[in-house]
Amino acid sequence: MTTPNRIILDKYLRHNKKFPHIWCPGCGIGIVLAALLRAIDRTGWTKDEIVLVSGIGCSSRAPVYVDFNTLHTAHGRALPFATGIKAARPPLKVIVFTGDGDCAAIGGNHLIHACRRNIDITTVVVNNYIYGMTGGQQSPTTPEGMKATTATRGVIDQPFHIAELAASAGATFAARSTTYHAKELESFILKGLEHKGFSLVEAISQAPVCFGRRNGMGDPVEMVKREKELAIPISKTAGMTFEEKKDKIVTGIIEEREAQEWTDLYAGVKKTAGEE
Amino acid sequence: MKKKNGQLLQGNEAVVEGALYAGCSFYAGYPITPSTEIAEVLSVKLPERGGTFIQMEDEIASIGACLGASLAGAKSMTATSGPGFSLMQELIGYGVISEIPMVLVNVMRFGPSTGLPTSPSQGDVMQARWGTHGDHPIIVLTADSVPETFEMTVKAFNFSEKYRIPVILLLDEVVGHMREKITIPAEGEVKVVDRLKPEMPPEWYAPYADTNTGVPPMAAFGDGYRHHVTGLVHDAQGFPTAKPEEVVSGMDRLFSKISRGFSEVCITEELYCDDAKTIILSYGAAARSARDAVETMRADGEKVGLIKLKTLWPFPKAALEKYEKSVENIIVAEMNRGQIYREVWRVARGRWQVGKALAPYGNMLTPDMILDVARKVTK
Numbered sequence: 012m013t014t015p016n017r018i019i020l021d022k023y024l025r026h027n028k029k030f031p032h033i034w035c036p037g038c039g040i041g042i043v044l045a046a047l048l049r050a051i052d053r054t055g056w057t058k059d060e061i062v063l064v065s066g067i068g069c070s071s072r073a074p075v076y077v078d079f080n081t082l083h084t085a086h087g088r089a090l091p092f093a094t095g096i097k098a099a100r101p102p103l104k105v106i107v108f109t110g111d112g113d114c115a116a117i118g119g120n121h122l123i124h125a126c127r128r129n130i131d132i133t134t135v136v137v138n139n140y141i142y143g144m145t146g147g148q149q150s151p152t153t154p155e156g157m158k159a160t161t162a163t164r165g166v167i168d169q170p171f172h173i174a175e176l177a178a179s180a181g182a183t184f185a186a187r188s189t190t191y192h193a194k195e196l197e198s199f200i201l202k203g204l205e206h207k208g209f210s211l212v213e214a215i216s217q218a219p220v221c222f223g224r225r226n227g228m229g230d231p232v233e234m235v236k237r238e239k240e241l242a243i244p245i246s247k248t249a250g251m252t253f254e255e256k257k258d259k260i261v262t263g264i265i266e267e268r269e270a271q272e273w274t275d276l277y278a279g280v281k282k283t284a285g286e287e
Numbered sequence: 288m289k290k291k292n293g294q295l296l297q298g299n300e301a302v303v304e305g306a307l308y309a310g311c312s313f314y315a316g317y318p319i320t321p322s323t324e325i326a327e328v329l330s331v332k333l334p335e336r337g338g339t340f341i342q343m344e345d346e347i348a349s350i351g352a353c354l355g356a357s358l359a360g361a362k363s364m365t366a367t368s369g370p371g372f373s374l375m376q377e378l379i380g381y382g383v384i385s386e387i388p389m390v391l392v393n394v395m396r397f398g399p400s401t402g403l404p405t406s407p408s409q410g411d412v413m414q415a416r417w418g419t420h421g422d423h424p425i426i427v428l429t430a431d432s433v434p435e436t437f438e439m440t441v442k443a444f445n446f447s448e449k450y451r452i453p454v455i456l457l458l459d460e461v462v463g464h465m466r467e468k469i470t471i472p473a474e475g476e477v478k479v480v481d482r483l484k485p486e487m488p489p490e491w492y493a494p495y496a497d498t499n500t501g502v503p504p505m506a507a508f509g510d511g512y513r514h515h516v517t518g519l520v521h522d523a524q525g526f527p528t529a530k531p532e533e534v535v536s537g538m539d540r541l542f543s544k545i546s547r548g549f550s551e552v553c554i555t556e557e558l559y560c561d562d563a564k565t566i567i568l569s570y571g572a573a574a575r576s577a578r579d580a581v582e583t584m585r586a587d588g589e590k591v592g593l594i595k596l597k598t599l600w601p602f603p604k605a606a607l608e609k610y611e612k613s614v615e616n617i618i619v620a621e622m623n624r625g626q627i628y629r630e631v632w633r634v635a636r637g638r639w640q641v642g643k644a645l646a647p648y649g650n651m652l653t654p655d656m657i658l659d660v661a662r663k664v665t666k
């Protein structure tokens with residue numbers, strides 16, 4: 012059962028950390044973090060066994076505020092650090108909290124390889140379609156035609172669809188939801204946490220200051236409503252063409268399958284090596 | 288571990304033996320000649336001892352995984368060469384500011400870029416010192432033989448654990464690939480240092496607080512001491528700060544914890560220096576030729592000595608300053624365009640004539656090349 016946010020905040024926010032946080036009013040990162048905390052609460056895991064790892068970006072600032080073992084690494088490198096932690100100490104529950112730029116641009120190579128290894132790490136990506144921290148440059152998920160400070164005439168590159176990318180790279184759980192669908196998001200994150208293997212949950216999120224404003228998307232509430240309007244559950248996409256799906260937000264579980272997990276397999280390697 | 292008499296090992300294999308002796312339990316790497324044997328042998332040996340080997344997608348991931356593993360409590364190591372060393376630079380700085388022990392072996396090859404794969408060179412000396420951005424302290428060790436490679440690998444782990452800093456072991460292709468006789472010391476014969484762990488209750492733990500050594504105890508993730516680690520400048524709790532007084536104390540401690548250990552960290556060896564008028568200063572493979580040249584000149588009755596650096600950074604200038612009065616010339620023998628030469632010249636401040644014998648073309652520096660320079664000076 013989900014515990015109310017008020018209790019969650021009291022339980023998981025760091026009391027010795029100086030607030031306020033760095034996020035702009037109306038930014039969706041807090042909604043994603045709250046969904047993660049509620050999901051964590053439902054796992055019954057202790058704070059001591061959880062390691063929350065991030066890269067660099069507005070989204071990646073999240074770990075500092077919460078009371079786990081927290082690690083704020085370098086831009087794009089959350090997954091290598093997380094891989095080292097998990098591989099060296101498999102009982103730890105390793106969670107990565109990252110942004111679209113952090114995980115799909117500079118960290119893109121690490122992302123596909125973490126998927127391929129199927130190492131038991133849960134990655135939550137805040138996809139706000141933009142480089143927030145640096146002031147609104149185009150990211151690898153910025154939709155074609157949208158404006159960014161480095162694409163004032165509109166983006167011409169095709170965007171990545173992170174959840175599908177992860178699934179095709181070997182992630183054994185991949186899902187997408189939005190900050191509008193905060194409850195669904197929480198349930199997908201919970202599934203990801205409980206899934207054995209590499210799991211990724213993409214959270215479509217509003218970035219009113221660094222993205223919405225430049226693209227005439229209105230205030231944060233309007234941006235969240237837009238997520239609701241564009242969302243289409245994956246169950247309803249059968250038969251839709253790529254072009255038809257292009258401007259939609261396909262929500263739901265994109266991939267969920269069982270496969271051998273890396274640290275389990277490596278435990279087998281150790282066992283055989285020790286017996287040789 | 289049983290003492291094994293007289294094994295014939297490669298320098299790279301001695302790195303493996305040294306790492307295992309020091310308690311390394313995690314290796315992450317990406318193949319590159321002339322360092323690859325380190326990964327290959329560890330991929331076999333680590334799992335036999337309950338450790339973990341992982342081949343990562345690139346060198347950035349390799350050092351990242353090592354830093355992560357170290358935060359989880361494992362003594363970790365990666366090894367690479369030139370191009371891979373360049374890729375690792377950003378995260379070296381991460382390890383320095385976040386005070387994460389690990390060992391990074393760079394078996395140097397000729398560069399820049401792909402250069403002359405894989406001719407010997409000592410061209411990464413300054414990169415090892417200054418490769419990552421920003422002012423920072425660093426410890427860089429080197430070795431000139433297979434047994435010394437073992438010794439310095441253990442030292443690299445010991446210093447990294449003791450001072451909570453990534454330590455770079457800068458080898459060259461000659462030392463990495465040559466085979467020599469080596470006797471691995473028995474367990475307990477060589478000191479092995481483990482990082483200090485906190486003993487106070489978790490609520491009192493401040494992961495970056497000053498201590499009497501300047502090095503705070505380090506809790507591993509999962510030990511019950513929940514804390515924050517960041518590459519941002521941080522306060523004693525590890526939380527980001529830009530408050531001038533916290534920036535000053537935090538950054539100054541990073542440097543002072545190492546400078547307090549200079550006498551232990553700066554390792555050199557000397558030969559015939561007491562009455563020497565000319566000193567040849569060298570390190571790594573070049574030091575083997577330097578020793579040969581010194582012996583030849585001594586046989587000719589010349590007052591020549593050798594200072595061999597086993598630590599490159601912090602630069603062991605005290606070893607030179609001892610001879611402030613007695614020595615007239617210092618000749619730096621190295622396989623690059625004068626990277627340590629410039630440092631010696633800077634330290635000399637006119638007290639000695641500083642000369643150089645260099646091999647900057649991916650070639651081995653030979654005793655004759657050193658003799659050519661040294662004989663002109665002593666004439």
Ligand SMILES: Cc1ncc(C[n+]2csc(CCOP(=O)(O)OP(=O)(O)O)c2C)c(N)n1
Binds near residue numbers: 139143
């Ligand atoms: C190596 C490196 N390159 C560039 C940067 C500058 N930088 C910081 S955050 C960022 C983009 C972050 O975008 P994203 O991951 O989408 O996070 P958001 O701020 O949108 O949450 C960039 C380019 C950096 N810190 N390090």
Ligand code: SF4
Binds near residue numbers: 039217221
């Ligand atoms: S609105 Fe943009 S700049 Fe502001 S916190 Fe959110 S992502 Fe960062």
Ligand SMILES: [Mg+2]
Binds near residue numbers: 068111112138143150
């Ligand atoms: Mg973003």
